[in-house]
Amino acid sequence: MAYRPPRDQDPEAEARARLVAHRGLATWGNELLPLDRFRAAARAAGRALPPEERQAAAAGYRAALADPTPVEGPYGRIVVFGGIYNNHLALAALLEAAARHGAEAIYCLGDLGGFGPSPEKVRPFLAQGGVRAIQGNYEESLAAGREDCNCGYTDPRDNHFAGLSYRYTAERCGPEFKAWMGTLPRRRRVRVGERELLLVHGSPRRINEFLFASTTPVPFLEVLLDQSACDGLLCTHTGLPWRRRLPSGRDAANVGVIGRPANDGRTEVRYALLEDRDGELAIDILPLAYDHPALAAEMRRESLPEEFVETILTGWWTTCLEILPARERTASRF
Amino acid sequence: MLENRTATPPPALDATLRVALGSLDTLWFQVGGTICNLACTHCFISCSPTNHTHEMMGLAEVSRYLEEAAALGVREYYFTGGEPFLNPEMEAILAATLAVGPASVLTNGLLFDPARCRRLQALADAADYSLDLRVSLDGYDAATNDPIRGAGTFDRVLEGIRNLAAAGLNPVLTVTEVCAGATAAAGKERFFELLRGLGLARPRLKVLPVFKIGAEAERTGAYESWQRLRAGDAPENGWDHLQCSGCRMATDQGVWVCPILVNEPAAKMGETLADTLGSFPLDHPACWTCHVYGVSCRT
Numbered sequence: 001m002a003y004r005p006p007r008d009q010d011p012e013a014e015a016r017a018r019l020v021a022h023r024g025l026a027t028w029g030n031e032l033l034p035l036d037r038f039r040a041a042a043r044a045a046g047r048a049l050p051p052e053e054r055q056a057a058a059a060g061y062r063a064a065l066a067d068p069t070p071v072e073g074p075y076g077r078i079v080v081f082g083g084i085y086n087n088h089l090a091l092a093a094l095l096e097a098a099a100r101h102g103a104e105a106i107y108c109l110g111d112l113g114g115f116g117p118s119p120e121k122v123r124p125f126l127a128q129g130g131v132r133a134i135q136g137n138y139e140e141s142l143a144a145g146r147e148d149c150n151c152g153y154t155d156p157r158d159n160h161f162a163g164l165s166y167r168y169t170a171e172r173c174g175p176e177f178k179a180w181m182g183t184l185p186r187r188r189r190v191r192v193g194e195r196e197l198l199l200v201h202g203s204p205r206r207i208n209e210f211l212f213a214s215t216t217p218v219p220f221l222e223v224l225l226d227q228s229a230c231d232g233l234l235c236t237h238t239g240l241p242w243r244r245r246l247p248s249g250r251d252a253a254n255v256g257v258i259g260r261p262a263n264d265g266r267t268e269v270r271y272a273l274l275e276d277r278d279g280e281l282a283i284d285i286l287p288l289a290y291d292h293p294a295l296a297a298e299m300r301r302e303s304l305p306e307e308f309v310e311t312i313l314t315g316w317w318t319t320c321l322e323i324l325p326a327r328e329r330t331a332s333r334f
Numbered sequence: 335m336l337e338n339r340t341a342t343p344p345p346a347l348d349a350t351l352r353v354a355l356g357s358l359d360t361l362w363f364q365v366g367g368t369i370c371n372l373a374c375t376h377c378f379i380s381c382s383p384t385n386h387t388h389e390m391m392g393l394a395e396v397s398r399y400l401e402e403a404a405a406l407g408v409r410e411y412y413f414t415g416g417e418p419f420l421n422p423e424m425e426a427i428l429a430a431t432l433a434v435g436p437a438s439v440l441t442n443g444l445l446f447d448p449a450r451c452r453r454l455q456a457l458a459d460a461a462d463y464s465l466d467l468r469v470s471l472d473g474y475d476a477a478t479n480d481p482i483r484g485a486g487t488f489d490r491v492l493e494g495i496r497n498l499a500a501a502g503l504n505p506v507l508t509v510t511e512v513c514a515g516a517t518a519a520a521g522k523e524r525f526f527e528l529l530r531g532l533g534l535a536r537p538r539l540k541v542l543p544v545f546k547i548g549a550e551a552e553r554t555g556a557y558e559s560w561q562r563l564r565a566g567d568a569p570e571n572g573w574d575h576l577q578c579s580g581c582r583m584a585t586d587q588g589v590w591v592c593p594i595l596v597n598e599p600a601a602k603m604g605e606t607l608a609d610t611l612g613s614f615p616l617d618h619p620a621c622w623t624c625h626v627y628g629v630s631c632r633t
Contacts (some may be wrong), residue, residue, distance in 0.1 A: 010480075010481075010485045011481050012375050012482070014381075015375045015549070015553065016373045016375065016484065018552070019373035019375070019380055019382045019385075019549055020373050020375075020382040020383055020384050021384070022380070022384055022385055023384040023386070024386075026385075026386075026387040026597070027368070027379060027380040027385060027387050027546075027548055027597050028387075028597055028599070029547060029558040029597065029598065030547060030548065030552065030556055031552040035386060035387070038387060038597075038599065039587065041599035042587045042588065042599045042602050043587070044599070045588075045599045045600060045601075045603075046588060046602040046603045046604040046605065046609060046610070047603065047604045047605075047609045047610075047612075048604060048605045048609060049604070049609050053608075053609035054609065056609075056610045057608045057609075058402075058405060058406060058611075060611075061358075061406060061611055062405075062406070062407070063629065103406070113367050117360025121536055133543075134484075138418070154521075157530075205356075205357065213541050214436060214462070214463050214464040215409065215410060215436045215463065216409070217408075217409065217410075217434055217435035217436065217463060218434075219403075219404035219405070219407055219408070219434055219435070220359075220407045220408065220409045220435065222407065223405075223458070224407060225408065228405075234494065252556075258347070264371075274510075290488060322538070325436065325464040325466070326458070326464040326465060327458070327463070327464040327502065328464075328468045329504070329536070330502075330504070334536075
């Protein structure tokens with residue numbers, strides 16, 4: 001039977017009585033004073049700009065920020081993907097798919113390492129495919145010799161598994177590979193047809209910002225695209241793909257990752273195919289099958305956590321779950 | 335009584351002790367005012383059934399801010415009070431908010447009957463964006479919680495959480511450091527165990543420090559004079575870790591810098607969001623808590 005103090009034996013009755021005694025009084029810091037005095041002080045505080053200054057302040061806030069990034073292209077068709085996570089088998093399959101699509105260029109949005117086995121195996125495929133990469137938080141951390149991946153997790157269990165992945169990758173990446181990662185740009189601009197696209201890892205603001213579908217509202221994206229002066233935004237980092245056509249006619253997409261499945265019970269990973277179709281930009285998020293049992297076997301040979309192997313074999317995430325927003329978390333198995 | 339106190343601006347501070355608004359990502363609403371059906375002894379704004387320092391906000395008032403916020407690209411919306419669900423328009427406010435972005439509500443958990451939980455789940459299901467709830471508790475049992483939150487509250491909060499879980503909602507339990515051991519792994523596990531027992535297979539927990547203002551200052555004492563940020567405290571890469579670098583708080587009396595300082599007139603920044611896009615001086619002792627503890631009121 002739970003402890004329940006009788007209402008007349010509330011040990012804090014006196015303190016609570018004081019708290020409810022301030023009808024007609026405002027709390028200001030630790031003090032009580034007449035409500036009208038507080039309200040008068042509040043009315044006098046802060047700024048009340050004239051309407052034209054308000055408009056100017058809002059316009060200045062949305063204004064494009066200077067960005068000297070050169071524009072690549074124009075192309076008619078490109079493949080964009082994120083998060084290799086050492087999955088060299090998926091990367092090989094991606095290059096084959098890009099060739100089948102007739103992609104004129106292939107872009108990787110960063111996070112080459114983590115999660116999977118044998119980091120150095122990725123490198124020759126990147127070179128062979130002429131993949132143009134930008135830095136993810138992984139590359140930034142590895143090149144700088146950081147102690148952790150700076151993934152941005154907040155939960156101890158998530159951080160535990162992120163730490164395991166990072167140390168595994170850091171120990172097995174050669175200095176030359178790490179130095180090369182440090183030379184990668186933080187962003188690229190690419191023209192597809194008439195559209196100028198900004199390619200980033202997390203967001204245009206932060207390399208490790210999570211842009212999940214359920215926490216990335218349309219009005220926010222419109223302002224982000226204004227500030228970035230682009231017609232479209234492509235990002236990754238979360239591992240979960242989505243795309244949006246904005247009311248302004250511009251586009252935003254999270255291209256997902258090819259390193260691990262998208263937490264939907266399918267073993268395929270995801271990438272994006274972008275093409276100019278008669279002046280319109282088409283963005284398709286496509287599934288990519290690869291030899292995932294072989295990857296799982298290699299992960300076990302490398303003594304990587306069985307939790308990671310399970311994700312590769314089932315398509316459901318077992319780690320990095322606490323960072324998911326309510327909606328994405330509800331849709332996951334664990 | 336502070337008969338002679340006025341809202342004169344603070345003396346000019348070192349420029350490094352001003353926090354710039356990097357981007358307005360989070361908009362808070364003091365939607366329940368300072369009116370609460372509890373009178374917790376650690377409440378930093380002393381909310382109670384009779385505290386009308388801030389009144390509840392109506393749907394029309396919230397909608398005006400939502401419109402301005404969308405034009406400024408706000409990413410997420412948080413609702414607090416007082417107790418938000420005392421506000422008769424709260425569910426309509428949530429429906430309007432979820433049309434433009436994700437919403438989180440900080441609540442004491444006392445008003446979650448099964449019917450309301452089902453309506454909230456329906457709202458969440460119908461929206462493109464996430465709806466999150468944060469329910470407060472301050473102890474592992476009635477003996478530790480009820481002296482802080484009030485007699486009988488432990489059992490009533492548990493019933494509310496059980497109803498939320500039955501409807502398919504997974505609230506974040508919010509505990510303050512008033513609860514001994516809550517920050518340690520063993521303390522967290524006790525709360526996880528409690529939540530699992532209420533039907534939440536994936537328990538979520540947030541632990542917050544206390545701010546030594548309002549009722550809490552009466553309970554354990556106010557800030558001491560050394561508990562202030564000074565020029566030397568400014569981190570090399572600025573104040574981006576402080577919530578006020580990316581948030582504002584709307585109340586029935588205008589827009590304030592953050593959710594903590596709504597009872598300080600000097601922390602009111604303007605009447606509309608556009609008035610408040612400038613920087614703010616970090617000269618309140620509560621700013622010291624946010625910096626030292628790395629606090630964010632966000633989930």
